[in-house]
């Protein structure tokens with residue numbers, strides 16, 4: 043009897059977990075609110091792309107950011123500047139000019 047209850051508890055937990063994974067598989071890269079999740083996010087503290095291994099922001103992520111911030115270029119500049127500050131702290135060995143070009147030099 044006790045064993046049956048434990049088994050029921052386990053199967054309940056599985057039932058709770060599986061639908062979340064299934065809905066994620068239905069819409070890869072998307073959240074319920076329509077916000078797109080990129081595979082090309084930064085891996086910290088080394089700031090390489092999780093999607094392609096290039097220095098972040100990689101070519102793909104730059105293109106995505108330009109589209110995402112099409113109507114808010116100032117916000118994109120502020121976001122990238124904040125990333126530059128974090129990256130400068132994380133990668134003290136990298137010359138500041140290189141990081142500046144990498145994070146801000148491609149902005150329109």
Ligand SMILES: [Zn+2]
Nearest residue numbers: 082091094100
């Ligand atoms: Zn990438």
